[in-house]
Amino acid sequence: DVVMTQSPLSLPVTLGQPASISCRSSQSLVYSDGNTYLNWFQQRPGQSPRRLIYKVSNRDSGVPDRFSGSGSGTDFTLKISRVEAEDVGFYYCMQGTHWPFTFGPGTKVDI
Amino acid sequence: EVQLVESGGGLVQPGGSLRLSCAASGFMFSSYWMSWVRQVPGKGLEWVANIKVDGSEKYYVDSMKGRFTISRDNAKNSLYLQMNSLRAEDTAVYYCVREGRLIDYWGQGTLVTVSS
Numbered sequence: 001d002v003v004m005t006q007s008p009l010s011l012p013v014t015l016g017q018p019a020s021i022s023c024r025s026s027q028s029l030v031y032s033d034g035n036t037y038l039n040w041f042q043q044r045p046g047q048s049p050r051r052l053i054y055k056v057s058n059r060d061s062g063v064p065d066r067f068s069g070s071g072s073g074t075d076f077t078l079k080i081s082r083v084e085a086e087d088v089g090f091y092y093c094m095q096g097t098h099w100p101f102t103f104g105p106g107t108k109v110d111i
Numbered sequence: 112e113v114q115l116v117e118s119g120g121g122l123v124q125p126g127g128s129l130r131l132s133c134a135a136s137g138f139m140f141s142s143y144w145m146s147w148v149r150q151v152p153g154k155g156l157e158w159v160a161n162i163k164v165d166g167s168e169k170y171y172v173d174s175m176k177g178r179f180t181i182s183r184d185n186a187k188n189s190l191y192l193q194m195n196s197l198r199a200e201d202t203a204v205y206y207c208v209r210e211g212r213l214i215d216y217w218g219q220g221t222l223v224t225v226s227s
Contacts (some may be wrong), residue, residue: 007177037212041156048206049156053214092156096212100172103156 002027002095004104005111011109013083021107023076023093030073030097040069040078044089045104052091053078085111112121113137113216120221127197131221133190133207141165141185146191146210149203150220157203159192161211197225 007024013019029036040053051060053069054060066081088111093104098110118151119131131147160181161170169181180193190207204220 031212039213041214048219050217051213051215054215060215094156094214096214099161099170101161101211103157103158106155 002029002098002102004095004102006091006093006104006107009031009040009105009107011107013080013087013109013111015111016082017095019087019109020083021091021093021109022030023071023078023079023104025051025076025095027098028073029095032046037098038069038076040067040095041094042075042087042093044086047089049083049092066068083109083111113209114123115209115216115218117178117205117207117218117221120205120223121196122224122226124227125197125199125225127225128193129197129223131192131205131207131223132192133218135190138209140164140183140195142189143209145183145190146214147189147190147207148203148206148208148214148217149179149205151203152222171205173174197223199223199225208212 005024007022029038036056038056041049042052043049052067053064057069070077070081090106092106112135116134143153147163150156162181166183177194182191202225204222206220207218208214209216
Protein backbone atom coordinates (compact mmCIF):
# COMPACT_ATOMS: atom_id res chain seq x y z
CA ASP A 1 0.00 0.00 0.00
CA VAL A 2 1.10 3.58 -0.62
CA VAL A 3 2.13 5.16 2.64
CA MET A 4 1.32 8.82 3.08
CA THR A 5 3.31 10.80 5.59
CA GLN A 6 2.59 14.32 6.79
CA SER A 7 4.68 16.84 8.64
CA PRO A 8 4.33 18.32 11.05
CA LEU A 9 1.69 16.29 12.85
CA SER A 10 0.93 19.24 15.09
CA LEU A 11 1.12 22.83 13.89
CA PRO A 12 0.58 25.69 16.31
CA VAL A 13 -0.23 28.78 14.27
CA THR A 14 -0.59 32.51 14.77
CA LEU A 15 -3.60 34.31 13.37
CA GLY A 16 -2.70 36.22 10.24
CA GLN A 17 0.54 34.29 9.72
CA PRO A 18 1.25 31.72 7.02
CA ALA A 19 1.25 27.97 7.61
CA SER A 20 2.44 25.02 5.57
CA ILE A 21 1.86 21.26 5.72
CA SER A 22 3.98 18.75 3.86
CA CYS A 23 2.70 15.45 2.49
CA ARG A 24 4.90 12.73 1.01
CA SER A 25 3.94 9.47 -0.66
CA SER A 26 5.95 6.25 -0.81
CA GLN A 27 5.32 6.01 -4.58
CA SER A 28 4.73 8.46 -7.38
CA LEU A 29 1.09 9.55 -7.52
CA VAL A 30 1.01 10.13 -11.27
CA TYR A 31 -1.76 7.93 -12.66
CA SER A 32 -1.82 6.30 -16.09
CA ASP A 33 -4.22 9.00 -17.32
CA GLY A 34 -1.60 11.65 -16.56
CA ASN A 35 -3.41 13.06 -13.54
CA THR A 36 -2.00 13.16 -10.03
CA TYR A 37 -4.74 12.22 -7.58
CA LEU A 38 -3.55 14.01 -4.47
CA ASN A 39 -6.30 15.69 -2.47
CA TRP A 40 -6.41 17.71 0.73
CA PHE A 41 -9.22 17.61 3.29
CA GLN A 42 -10.04 19.76 6.28
CA GLN A 43 -11.87 18.33 9.27
CA ARG A 44 -13.10 20.88 11.77
CA PRO A 45 -13.92 19.73 15.31
CA GLY A 46 -17.11 17.67 15.36
CA GLN A 47 -17.57 17.79 11.58
CA SER A 48 -17.14 15.50 8.62
CA PRO A 49 -14.10 16.09 6.44
CA ARG A 50 -14.44 18.60 3.61
CA ARG A 51 -12.36 18.65 0.47
CA LEU A 52 -10.23 21.75 -0.02
CA ILE A 53 -7.91 20.86 -2.89
CA TYR A 54 -8.09 18.14 -5.54
CA LYS A 55 -5.50 16.90 -8.02
CA VAL A 56 -2.67 18.71 -6.23
CA SER A 57 -3.60 22.31 -6.81
CA ASN A 58 -7.28 22.74 -7.73
CA ARG A 59 -9.18 24.62 -5.06
CA ASP A 60 -12.78 23.62 -4.47
CA SER A 61 -15.64 26.04 -4.92
CA GLY A 62 -16.20 28.06 -1.78
CA VAL A 63 -12.73 27.40 -0.40
CA PRO A 64 -10.99 30.67 0.49
CA ASP A 65 -8.13 31.60 -1.80
CA ARG A 66 -5.75 31.69 1.17
CA PHE A 67 -5.55 27.89 0.73
CA SER A 68 -3.28 26.60 -2.03
CA GLY A 69 -1.80 23.27 -2.99
CA SER A 70 1.36 22.46 -4.88
CA GLY A 71 3.78 19.65 -5.59
CA SER A 72 4.42 16.75 -7.90
CA GLY A 73 5.39 13.10 -7.95
CA THR A 74 5.78 12.19 -4.30
CA ASP A 75 6.11 15.56 -2.60
CA PHE A 76 3.18 17.88 -1.93
CA THR A 77 2.38 20.94 0.15
CA LEU A 78 -0.74 22.67 1.47
CA LYS A 79 -0.27 26.33 2.30
CA ILE A 80 -2.45 28.76 4.18
CA SER A 81 -1.35 32.29 3.35
CA ARG A 82 -2.88 33.93 6.43
CA VAL A 83 -4.37 31.70 9.10
CA GLU A 84 -7.82 32.57 10.38
CA ALA A 85 -9.55 31.23 13.49
CA GLU A 86 -11.91 29.05 11.40
CA ASP A 87 -8.93 27.12 10.02
CA VAL A 88 -8.45 25.22 13.27
CA GLY A 89 -8.81 21.47 12.83
CA PHE A 90 -7.16 18.49 11.20
CA TYR A 91 -5.82 18.43 7.67
CA TYR A 92 -5.41 15.20 5.73
CA CYS A 93 -3.78 14.49 2.41
CA MET A 94 -5.13 11.54 0.45
CA GLN A 95 -3.91 9.68 -2.62
CA GLY A 96 -6.42 8.34 -5.12
CA THR A 97 -3.92 6.93 -7.60
CA HIS A 98 -3.12 3.46 -6.24
CA TRP A 99 -5.67 1.10 -4.68
CA PRO A 100 -6.19 0.97 -1.79
CA PHE A 101 -6.46 4.73 -1.63
CA THR A 102 -4.79 6.01 1.51
CA PHE A 103 -4.80 9.02 3.78
CA GLY A 104 -2.02 10.70 5.62
CA PRO A 105 -2.10 10.57 9.43
CA GLY A 106 -3.40 14.12 9.67
CA THR A 107 -1.96 17.41 10.87
CA LYS A 108 -3.59 19.16 13.80
CA VAL A 109 -3.68 22.92 13.31
CA ASP A 110 -4.46 25.02 16.33
CA ILE A 111 -3.96 28.57 17.46
CA GLU B 112 -27.60 20.37 -3.01
CA VAL B 113 -25.72 17.10 -2.66
CA GLN B 114 -26.74 15.17 0.44
CA LEU B 115 -25.50 11.84 1.75
CA VAL B 116 -27.29 10.52 4.82
CA GLU B 117 -26.00 7.39 6.53
CA SER B 118 -28.01 5.17 8.83
CA GLY B 119 -27.81 1.75 10.42
CA GLY B 120 -24.99 2.23 12.89
CA GLY B 121 -25.19 1.07 16.48
CA LEU B 122 -23.84 -1.31 19.08
CA VAL B 123 -23.11 -4.88 17.99
CA GLN B 124 -21.33 -7.78 19.65
CA PRO B 125 -18.07 -9.15 18.29
CA GLY B 126 -18.82 -11.63 15.52
CA GLY B 127 -22.11 -9.92 14.77
CA SER B 128 -23.41 -8.23 11.64
CA LEU B 129 -24.69 -4.81 10.68
CA ARG B 130 -25.93 -3.22 7.48
CA LEU B 131 -25.26 0.43 6.83
CA SER B 132 -27.28 2.46 4.36
CA CYS B 133 -26.62 5.77 2.66
CA ALA B 134 -29.42 7.77 1.06
CA ALA B 135 -28.16 10.07 -1.67
CA SER B 136 -29.90 13.10 -3.12
CA GLY B 137 -29.18 16.23 -5.09
CA PHE B 138 -27.19 14.57 -7.88
CA MET B 139 -27.37 11.80 -10.49
CA PHE B 140 -26.47 8.92 -8.17
CA SER B 141 -26.14 6.39 -10.99
CA SER B 142 -23.34 8.44 -12.59
CA TYR B 143 -20.90 8.34 -9.68
CA TRP B 144 -18.57 5.87 -8.06
CA MET B 145 -19.42 5.67 -4.38
CA SER B 146 -17.33 4.64 -1.41
CA TRP B 147 -17.23 4.00 2.31
CA VAL B 148 -14.51 5.52 4.48
CA ARG B 149 -14.20 5.03 8.23
CA GLN B 150 -12.64 6.88 11.13
CA VAL B 151 -11.87 5.45 14.52
CA PRO B 152 -12.98 8.09 17.05
CA GLY B 153 -10.14 10.50 17.63
CA LYS B 154 -8.01 8.85 14.93
CA GLY B 155 -7.35 9.11 11.22
CA LEU B 156 -9.25 8.13 8.10
CA GLU B 157 -9.26 4.70 6.44
CA TRP B 158 -10.75 3.51 3.17
CA VAL B 159 -13.21 0.64 3.34
CA ALA B 160 -14.55 -0.02 -0.16
CA ASN B 161 -15.48 1.46 -3.56
CA ILE B 162 -18.19 0.56 -6.04
CA LYS B 163 -18.48 1.46 -9.69
CA VAL B 164 -21.44 3.39 -11.10
CA ASP B 165 -23.32 0.25 -12.15
CA GLY B 166 -22.07 -2.00 -9.36
CA SER B 167 -20.02 -4.12 -11.76
CA GLU B 168 -16.72 -3.46 -9.98
CA LYS B 169 -16.05 -3.42 -6.26
CA TYR B 170 -12.81 -2.88 -4.40
CA TYR B 171 -12.07 -3.58 -0.76
CA VAL B 172 -9.23 -2.88 1.62
CA ASP B 173 -7.59 -6.22 2.45
CA SER B 174 -8.53 -6.20 6.14
CA MET B 175 -12.22 -6.03 5.22
CA LYS B 176 -12.24 -8.32 2.21
CA GLY B 177 -14.49 -11.31 2.77
CA ARG B 178 -16.23 -9.70 5.73
CA PHE B 179 -17.69 -6.53 4.22
CA THR B 180 -19.82 -6.20 1.08
CA ILE B 181 -20.51 -2.93 -0.66
CA SER B 182 -23.57 -2.66 -2.88
CA ARG B 183 -25.85 -0.06 -4.41
CA ASP B 184 -29.38 0.35 -5.70
CA ASN B 185 -29.44 3.06 -8.33
CA ALA B 186 -33.23 2.96 -8.52
CA LYS B 187 -33.35 3.92 -4.84
CA ASN B 188 -30.33 6.25 -4.90
CA SER B 189 -28.84 4.20 -2.10
CA LEU B 190 -25.48 2.77 -1.10
CA TYR B 191 -25.04 -0.08 1.36
CA LEU B 192 -22.35 -1.75 3.42
CA GLN B 193 -23.02 -5.21 4.81
CA MET B 194 -20.58 -5.91 7.62
CA ASN B 195 -20.18 -9.44 8.97
CA SER B 196 -17.85 -11.05 11.52
CA LEU B 197 -17.36 -7.69 13.16
CA ARG B 198 -14.35 -7.13 15.40
CA ALA B 199 -13.60 -4.60 18.10
CA GLU B 200 -11.19 -2.88 15.72
CA ASP B 201 -14.06 -2.18 13.32
CA THR B 202 -15.43 0.33 15.83
CA ALA B 203 -15.50 3.62 13.92
CA VAL B 204 -17.61 6.31 12.32
CA TYR B 205 -18.48 5.12 8.82
CA TYR B 206 -18.81 7.79 6.15
CA CYS B 207 -20.57 7.46 2.82
CA VAL B 208 -18.61 9.47 0.24
CA ARG B 209 -19.16 10.38 -3.36
CA GLU B 210 -16.46 9.43 -5.86
CA GLY B 211 -13.33 7.49 -5.15
CA ARG B 212 -10.14 9.07 -6.41
CA LEU B 213 -11.48 12.55 -5.84
CA ILE B 214 -13.91 12.28 -2.88
CA ASP B 215 -15.93 15.45 -3.21
CA TYR B 216 -18.78 14.98 -0.74
CA TRP B 217 -19.06 13.28 2.65
CA GLY B 218 -22.05 12.26 4.70
CA GLN B 219 -22.30 13.04 8.39
CA GLY B 220 -21.25 9.53 9.33
CA THR B 221 -22.79 6.75 11.40
CA LEU B 222 -21.09 5.28 14.46
CA VAL B 223 -20.56 1.54 14.68
CA THR B 224 -19.49 0.20 18.06
CA VAL B 225 -18.36 -3.42 18.34
CA SER B 226 -18.32 -4.47 21.96
CA SER B 227 -19.65 -7.13 24.27
